[in-house]
Amino acid sequence: MTFPQRFDLIVLGAGPAGGRAALTAAAAGLTVILIDEQSAAGGQVWRKPRAERVPARTDGQHGEGLRAALDASDVTLALGRRVWSVTEGFRVDSLGPEGSMSCVADHLIVATGAHERVIPFPGWTMPGVMGLAAATILLKSESRLPGKRVVVAGRGPLMAQVAAGILAKGGRVVAVVDQMRLTGWLGALPALATQPRLLAQGGGWMGRVLASRTPWLFNHRVVEARGADRVSEIVVTSASGDRRALSCDALVIGDGLVPGTEVPRLLSARMWFDRLHGGWIPELTADFETSVPGLFCVGDGAGIRGALQAGTSGELAALAVARQLGRKTEPARLARLRRAFARASCFSDAVAAMLSGQTADVARIGPDTIVCRCEDVSRSEIDAAMAEGIRDINQIKHVTRCGMGPCQGRMCGDTVQELVALGSRRSREEVGAWTGRPPLRPVPLGDLVGSFDYGDIPVPEPAPL
Amino acid sequence: MSARYDLCVVGGGIHGCTVALFAARGGMTVVLVERGSLCREASGVNAGTLTMQMTRVALIPYALEAHAMWASAATWLGHDVGVVVCDGLSLAFTQAEAELLSYRAGKRREAGAPIDLVDAKAARLVEPGLGPGVMLAGHCKIDGFANAYLTGLAYRRALIEAGVTILEETAATAVQRVQGCFEVDTTGAPVKAARLVIAGGVWIESMLGWLGVTVPIKVLVNQLAVTERQRPVMRTVIGIASGLLSLKQYPHGTTVIGGGWQARGDRERGGYELLPDRLVGNVRLACHAIPALKEARLARAWAGLEAETRDALPAVGPVPGVPDAYVCGSVHSGYTSGPYLARLLAERILGREPAMPLFPIDRLLDPFERAA
Amino acid sequence: MQETDTSIELVLDGQPIRVSAHGSVAGALLEAGVAWLRSSPRAHGPRGAFCFMGVCQECAIVIDGRRQQACLVTPRAGMTIERGGVR
Numbered sequence: 001m002t003f004p005q006r007f008d009l010i011v012l013g014a015g016p017a018g019g020r021a022a023l024t025a026a027a028a029g030l031t032v033i034l035i036d037e038q039s040a041a042g043g044q045v046w047r048k049p050r051a052e053r054v055p056a057r058t059d060g061q062h063g064e065g066l067r068a069a070l071d072a073s074d075v076t077l078a079l080g081r082r083v084w085s086v087t088e089g090f091r092v093d094s095l096g097p098e099g100s101m102s103c104v105a106d107h108l109i110v111a112t113g114a115h116e117r118v119i120p121f122p123g124w125t126m127p128g129v130m131g132l133a134a135a136t137i138l139l140k141s142e143s144r145l146p147g148k149r150v151v152v153a154g155r156g157p158l159m160a161q162v163a164a165g166i167l168a169k170g171g172r173v174v175a176v177v178d179q180m181r182l183t184g185w186l187g188a189l190p191a192l193a194t195q196p197r198l199l200a201q202g203g204g205w206m207g208r209v210l211a212s213r214t215p216w217l218f219n220h221r222v223v224e225a226r227g228a229d230r231v232s233e234i235v236v237t238s239a240s241g242d243r244r245a246l247s248c249d250a251l252v253i254g255d256g257l258v259p260g261t262e263v264p265r266l267l268s269a270r271m272w273f274d275r276l277h278g279g280w281i282p283e284l285t286a287d288f289e290t291s292v293p294g295l296f297c298v299g300d301g302a303g304i305r306g307a308l309q310a311g312t313s314g315e316l317a318a319l320a321v322a323r324q325l326g327r328k329t330e331p332a333r334l335a336r337l338r339r340a341f342a343r344a345s346c347f348s349d350a351v352a353a354m355l356s357g358q359t360a361d362v363a364r365i366g367p368d369t370i371v372c373r374c375e376d377v378s379r380s381e382i383d384a385a386m387a388e389g390i391r392d393i394n395q396i397k398h399v400t401r402c403g404m405g406p407c408q409g410r411m412c413g414d415t416v417q418e419l420v421a422l423g424s425r426r427s428r429e430e431v432g433a434w435t436g437r438p439p440l441r442p443v444p445l446g447d448l449v450g451s452f453d454y455g456d457i458p459v460p461e462p463a464p465l
Numbered sequence: 466m467s468a469r470y471d472l473c474v475v476g477g478g479i480h481g482c483t484v485a486l487f488a489a490r491g492g493m494t495v496v497l498v499e500r501g502s503l504c505r506e507a508s509g510v511n512a513g514t515l516t517m518q519m520t521r522v523a524l525i526p527y528a529l530e531a532h533a534m535w536a537s538a539a540t541w542l543g544h545d546v547g548v549v550v551c552d553g554l555s556l557a558f559t560q561a562e563a564e565l566l567s568y569r570a571g572k573r574r575e576a577g578a579p580i581d582l583v584d585a586k587a588a589r590l591v592e593p594g595l596g597p598g599v600m601l602a603g604h605c606k607i608d609g610f611a612n613a614y615l616t617g618l619a620y621r622r623a624l625i626e627a628g629v630t631i632l633e634e635t636a637a638t639a640v641q642r643v644q645g646c647f648e649v650d651t652t653g654a655p656v657k658a659a660r661l662v663i664a665g666g667v668w669i670e671s672m673l674g675w676l677g678v679t680v681p682i683k684v685l686v687n688q689l690a691v692t693e694r695q696r697p698v699m700r701t702v703i704g705i706a707s708g709l710l711s712l713k714q715y716p717h718g719t720t721v722i723g724g725g726w727q728a729r730g731d732r733e734r735g736g737y738e739l740l741p742d743r744l745v746g747n748v749r750l751a752c753h754a755i756p757a758l759k760e761a762r763l764a765r766a767w768a769g770l771e772a773e774t775r776d777a778l779p780a781v782g783p784v785p786g787v788p789d790a791y792v793c794g795s796v797h798s799g800y801t802s803g804p805y806l807a808r809l810l811a812e813r814i815l816g817r818e819p820a821m822p823l824f825p826i827d828r829l830l831d832p833f834e835r836a837a
Numbered sequence: 838m839q840e841t842d843t844s845i846e847l848v849l850d851g852q853p854i855r856v857s858a859h860g861s862v863a864g865a866l867l868e869a870g871v872a873w874l875r876s877s878p879r880a881h882g883p884r885g886a887f888c889f890m891g892v893c894q895e896c897a898i899v900i901d902g903r904r905q906q907a908c909l910v911t912p913r914a915g916m917t918i919e920r921g922g923v924r
Contacts, residue, residue: 037891037909044890084763085741088729093741102741115892127872127885134889142860144868229883230872268736373887374894376879388621391634392502398509398614406693406764406894411887437765438739442693442894444903446759449749454558454598457749458742460726462707463797464777465522465569694878694923718878718923762897762904 015043017299018111021314084439123225132254147250164205191350256355265436277303287320374405473658478508481664483807504617512723517578525576531805544619553608566706694718782825863907875922
């Protein structure tokens, strides 16, 4: 194992929040390392597009700006590296093409983003069914269509973006199956209008989809995906119970986003349940510092607020770190950033509201529906554990194996907690969340052990005989 | 008025649950008070190894009985807890380890554990998944493992069946002796019982303090790790001479890697932190023993808190100076031997002579306190 | 848009398959009509790439002899891919 490298600041995640944090801290004269699993900075929202020539004023433009700025900065870039351990102090261990690496810093900014929430329904495990965010990655970063005949479903503006993206590439959208009513969208308009550029962008997507005569089924939801080795048909229902089947070869569906909070949980930061902003998030100061001194959480991993506020939160956190390390920061700059963050909340909270509050959808999950994809655990198995009198969320995991697979409970955690809350008539706060455990992502044992001599393994003293 | 139980057990791990179960089956009214949920600490998160080759010599006779109990868990507990009985190998890769293994296996054999020393070729016949470099191996046919995660569920069903009152999410906070009866204060309603068993794992030190008894208990923070599912790569329980590796693949394909490498933690705060270098060290041992593990990915790592007395022998017996109070815990390799030791204590509480001696804690008291 | 595809040949379950070289293995296979990547270990249900961002692990298959997430690996000519998952 190589000796850990020391920095003033370690930033985990090179999306809009982490990227800006790293740039801000480096500009303030701090030594910074920025670590990300992807081979290029930008995170999921500003993923490096396949073709670098992209029209101006798109997200890709922001991504390009970020990548160029990082390349020109003093930030040490550690891309294509999988962080598997974060411990007190802070020490961060990662694996990459060049083997294992350890670095340490007194300050750690976590900007690990979010992952998709899909509320289970029969057939959601079928090949050809994928997340809405997955589809944006395929479209933007790989320039590929999810299928030849695609149903876009779920809730929120991402549906419009994906449907418009498919059409722009010459693909076919069978229908947009929208859980929201049209009145829901209209009701959100005043709040969305506080960010005219973003509203215009979203309106443009929706307009293009509607203009293409693609059916937009408001107040409808997907109840089943069918097929053999790939989805071939989905069943949708309206609120009044009218069912119909739609033939397709891909279903992209998303019910919102869940903040990626593995690192603050691992470091035992105090968390709270904020349904509007995606669920369990760390308690934060105005500078985005957690209850663990020196540990900051920014971007969607600190609560779903979108890219607009992600950058601002990253900058504020980095400035706070700089201040803690004795650097001067302009009060006017702080005030401006805080104002910008507050101003953007009106828009982001309106979007977040569209994506949250899905207790009824979870309650509707059928007994035979698989909830935990990794371990094929159905709702009835979780209910059966509760019927035995088991209430502890970790114990339910032990008994059913739900959440024990390689995704480490990321895909099912939110749903299982909601099911346990429903089943035991407790709040999500009372039910809590699964304990955070390393590794942060599954890592190959072969990579973890590297090459070694048996005699060099620091085997502790044997126990008494 | 609250009912008065014949027995109150504080702590719902293997020890507490087993004492409660056999006391209830023996005709007592029993209440079990557990701060969290049943077998959620060391009893539920340990490596599930059922082995003689990591058991202390003094405990071998108990471990043999306990192994038989585990193997027949479906009968007396009503649930098989995923027990697999298989061969076990303790490996030596260096001359020093071979010497240690020969000595330790010999002592364990004298105590009754059927351990044979075999060469690399014979070891490979037992376990074809072994890597190169084995010099010597201890082979024991009485070995195996349980799925520790299922322990809580198994005991829950059995305790309910036996009529034990289970108070989960209820922490005991103090004990008074009032008119020949124990009054246990809890975070819920107080509990009254004629007899008391302290079975709170690493927390028995402070619990014994309620009774005015001081027994220092050391806390081991044992690190564990598990791979994701993979193809079958091994069929035995593997350890090394020093005892600092335990390795077994479950029928569903995951492999649990343990051996007692220490994480950082403390019992007061309750949390712990796994240290990356030790995790890597433990996993290196595992991959050295079974190279095909390198194909798998590490899915999760955690730790369990194990209690250890000054002489690393159990604290199972009456509490000195406090009639009708007992303690049950600190059993090294407690998952293997726990059920049998706890059953012995239940026998004693039921007024019968246990089949083997208990481990009273008088030996662990401060000499001045003992004199007083 | 610039769409000059470099077509390469991969070996999928022992059979050659042509895909375009950019993006991820999971994306390239999907584009080539290959959605099924493995069977789930318990119910043996069909699975394919789901999140495309390295989280869900549905696309963890054996690529060049190592279990890797197909959504995080760039396709290269001659790469061997074994679908099926843990058996």
